[in-house]
Amino acid sequence: xxxxxxxxxxxxxxxxxxxxxxxxxxxxxxxxxxxxxxxxxxxxxxxxxxxxxxxxxxxxxxxxxxxxxxxxxxxxxxxxxxxxxxxxxxxxxxxxxxxxxxxxxxxxxxxxxxxxxxxxxxxxxxxxxxxxxxxxxxxxxxxxxxxxxxxxxxxxxxxxxxxxxx
Amino acid sequence: xxxxxxxxxxxxxxxxxxxxxxxxxxxxxxxxxxxxxxxxxxxxxxxxxxxxxxxxxxxxxxxxxxxxxxxxxxxxxxxxxxxxxxxxxxxxxxxxxxxxxxxxxxxxxxxxxxxxxxxxxxxxxxxxxxxxxxxxxxxxxxxxxxxxxxxxxxxxxxxxxxxxxx
Numbered sequence: 001x002x003x004x005x006x007x008x009x010x011x012x013x014x015x016x017x018x019x020x021x022x023x024x025x026x027x028x029x030x031x032x033x034x035x036x037x038x039x040x041x042x043x044x045x046x047x048x049x050x051x052x053x054x055x056x057x058x059x060x061x062x063x064x065x066x067x068x069x070x071x072x073x074x075x076x077x078x079x080x081x082x083x084x085x086x087x088x089x090x091x092x093x094x095x096x097x098x099x100x101x102x103x104x105x106x107x108x109x110x111x112x113x114x115x116x117x118x119x120x121x122x123x124x125x126x127x128x129x130x131x132x133x134x135x136x137x138x139x140x141x142x143x144x145x146x147x148x149x150x151x152x153x154x155x156x157x158x159x160x161x162x163x164x165x166x
Numbered sequence: 167x168x169x170x171x172x173x174x175x176x177x178x179x180x181x182x183x184x185x186x187x188x189x190x191x192x193x194x195x196x197x198x199x200x201x202x203x204x205x206x207x208x209x210x211x212x213x214x215x216x217x218x219x220x221x222x223x224x225x226x227x228x229x230x231x232x233x234x235x236x237x238x239x240x241x242x243x244x245x246x247x248x249x250x251x252x253x254x255x256x257x258x259x260x261x262x263x264x265x266x267x268x269x270x271x272x273x274x275x276x277x278x279x280x281x282x283x284x285x286x287x288x289x290x291x292x293x294x295x296x297x298x299x300x301x302x303x304x305x306x307x308x309x310x311x312x313x314x315x316x317x318x319x320x321x322x323x324x325x326x327x328x329x330x331x332x
Binding site: 001002003004005006007008009010012013015019036039040042043044045046047063064065067068093095096097098099100103104122125128129131132134137138139140141142143144145146147149150153154157158160161164165 | 175181205206209211315
């Protein structure tokens with residue numbers, strides 16, 4: 001067996017250009033969840049996270065993610081989604097809905113805005129109506145839904161799996 | 167565009183048999199992280215999580231995951247890994263090490279024990295020495311390492327992506 005030794009400060013993989021993935025969050029119940037999303041975004045090379053309402057980072061959670069990720073805070077998500085759409089982003093909700101596509105087979109386009117719903121309410125119907133597609137992570141048991149920040153990280157991972165350092 | 171409507175209680179996908187994936191955690195700094203791991207394990211159909219030391223579930227975090235996931239608490243992880251190995255599990259650490267394999271190309275075997283390290287210390291050297299393989303999630307930016315519970319969820323997702331409802 002190989003001899004495994006910690007690599008504590010492996011340099012990150014360099015991206016060929018800025019990640020074309022944007023994360024847009026509905027007003028979250030918990031700024032801890034939002035801060036976890038920002039930490040994960042930083043790790044996956046995402047530089048733009050959109051928060052709504054009382055969004056505020058907890059630095060002990062977001063860590064250095066707060067240094068490289070720009071958190072834009074807006075009053076509500078509807079107009080933001082309209083702008084992103086006009087800018088050419090494919091609007092992809094992360095939700096359990098009719099007509100959703102399983103994350104395992106979901107083919108992202110590079111220029112994607114990933115929409116994260118509120119922990120309790122999910123993505124509200126008036127926002128669902130603006131989406132091009134919905135991706136859903138298959139569930140195999142209770143509690144049948146992942147934490148919002150956890151599912152956002154899984155979706156970012158899947159995007160990076162498809163696009164690597166591009 | 168399709169009309170997306172919430173599906174709040176989609177029945178989970180039925181597994182053909184019990185998941186052969188076991189999660190084994192070093193003593194964690196935070197029972198919140200451990201509880202998040204149990205919640206994610208429940209969602210992904212994993213029924214066995216091994217905790218160490220002062221492991222205790224916070225039910226508000228673990229949710230119904232605590233109903234279906236058996237949390238076994240042991241004094242230390244070394245003897246547990248020896249037993250899992252003797253039972254035929256492939257011992258896979260989730261860590262940043264020399265000789266690690268990128269998670270994007272990592273081929274799991276069905277009977278896998280996934281080892282999660284402490285938030286600060288990672289998987290300690292005497293445990294690393296017991297592992298068959300190490301999987302590493304590629305990082306593209308600061309803070310260069312995911313939260314322990316987040317990375318555990320990503321690894322469980324990747325396992326499920328490969329094995330589906332098997």
